[in-house]
Amino acid sequence: MGKAKYWSIVYLMVPIFGVGLFVAAPALRMWLPADVSEHGHTIDHLFVFIMYLTGAVFVATECALVWYLWKYDSKSNPAPTKFTHGSHSLEVVWTILPAATLLFIAIYQINAWADQKLVRRAPVESVGPDGVRGTADDVPKAPIAEVTGRQFEWRIRYPGPDGVLHTRDDLLDVNDLHIPVDEELVLVIKSEDVLHSFFLPNFRVKQDVVPGMKQKVWFKAVKGSEGRSYDLVCAELCGWGHYKMKGRVTVDTQSDYRAWLEKLSFEQHKTSEPPPATAEEQ
């Protein structure tokens, strides 16, 4: 019995602290940001499911590692190791098991992916003459805004009273997106220069924006999120100022949202301004 085997205890700390950190994370406020989207729970469910799956494999592998370190330390096992050419059946098992698991995950998540990424699953205004959703004759829901990533800010364009983007009555803003609560909504996202990633952590939306491509994202802010602001960040290293590329999404009630657009419109079209306050007045 040598003392060297006690070193394996150090390796045991890895799974213990690893799991401990995950258990303590929510209490340490290091867990996922609050989810205020309708679909977010499916994303979170997939995250947690895959975390448990990989977590179990991680713990099992670590324990096996520590057990071997403990059992086969050189002092208590003076006989030299015998070389084997391996086990064919063992290899078949450890190839097929992970492959089957990965295949299962691929199938299990397929709807969550499709619902968020396939444009034909985007919210529709009406399903079209054939009455079937997801076919070419669907009338897609008009986007409530276009958000253009640019080093290092998010330019926002609302369609204005006519509801159509890129017409004369568009309303412009930057870094300060307002959306209505409890409404299935579509955003057009673009990039003006390099790769960015449009990331709304609280709405579980993340989509790379590619220069030259015009993409859509869609989500619904749940009731109870109105009156609050959430982060809009860039999740793709886009240059030296990447960390500064932060905007804000404010969820409004329907009436607040309309008031916001009216305020923007007023700012854009006003023809007079009060004179600036003098130093004494300030």
Added chain:
Amino acid sequence: MKRTLSKARPSVLALVTLAASLASLAGCDQSSQAYFTATSAPKAEIQRSIDRLDASLATAKDEQKEDIRTSIKNLEEELGALPEKQRIVTTIVDAMFGTPDKPIVLSATGLDANKIRLAAGPTTANQDGNTGGLYRRHCVHCHGVAGNGAGPTAEFLNPYPRDFRHGWFKFKSTGINEKPTDDDLRRILREGINGTAMPSFKLLPAAEIDALVEYVKYLSIRGEVENTLYKRFDDDGIKEMLAGAMKGGEAGDEFRALIIEDLLSDEATGVMATWKRANERIVEVVPRPEVSSEESIQKGREIFYGKGGCVQCHGDSAMGDGQTYYVNDIDATRSNAIKQLVNPSFPMQALKPRNLRYTVIRGPSRDIDLYRRLRNGIDAVGMPAPTIPPEEVWHLVDYVKSLPYEFNEPGPTQSENTRAN
């Protein structure tokens, strides 16, 4: 042998990399020392004049050559005297305005010392989330420590960042040759300048934006005083004052007070005169004429192609390609304009009339901003004000706003492959 070589290579590489990074660090240090002076400006300008004259020698007529040679000689003498000039000007300006870490807020500038303190110096943050050194946190990468528009990223940008030391600003509610108001600078900070590398700082707290506005003004005023000292260095009064101020001690303080009085506070020519009157020089916006927007756009089109003269630069297609008509010494206009706005030590960038079909309008783009821009022209870049009655400017605003959408159909969103469902 092979083995030692392959072993040696990584260590050699590592050494070379280390040496290179040390060298670049040393370079950084040097250049940051030089940032807080206007020194590069006169030097680059004089050198450029010499180069231009040198080049003109080849094509000049014989009787002109002597004059050109004399000019070159004079300029070279000026260049030789520059280090001494620089030493004096830098010492005095530093004594008046302090350094980036310890700025001095002269009461003659009317600036708020608390705001300047928040914006100046190295970046700091405490546990309550209060941050200091805002300028170096947000602005320095492009605008440079001295506000000379030559930060580390500056040379990669087009257009170059603003060189505050000249005191020229393009987007403002005041007239030509006037300073911007605080509100104008605040708007630029909040909204950014679309179409340039200037991003929006909208989400910063209002107090931080105000502090940065104040600091930009501080850097401008400092730079303008520095530039004025260079320009008037050999004037009689100035020469004595400078010599006196260099002596130090109480007598030096008195001379410094005189310089402040003359360069800063003088009601007619002082640097502060224009800053202080900015609020009174806001351009009046007349009411919109009561016509339908279609009619207004039509009238605007007539002005654009007619008496407004816009077409000369912005082109028949309004895509900014009209400058082919406009050959009247445009190079000189450009170089002067650029000298006033950006760091003069950078290679020149072409100053192009805007492509008005592009949906991005550079600078603030509310109707009122466009009205003022079209009413005044744009300071320092050579865009003149059209000679039309003030109410007709609204038609031009409407026309310019309509240009990007005149022939544009919004494109479709990216389609995925449309296989059968």
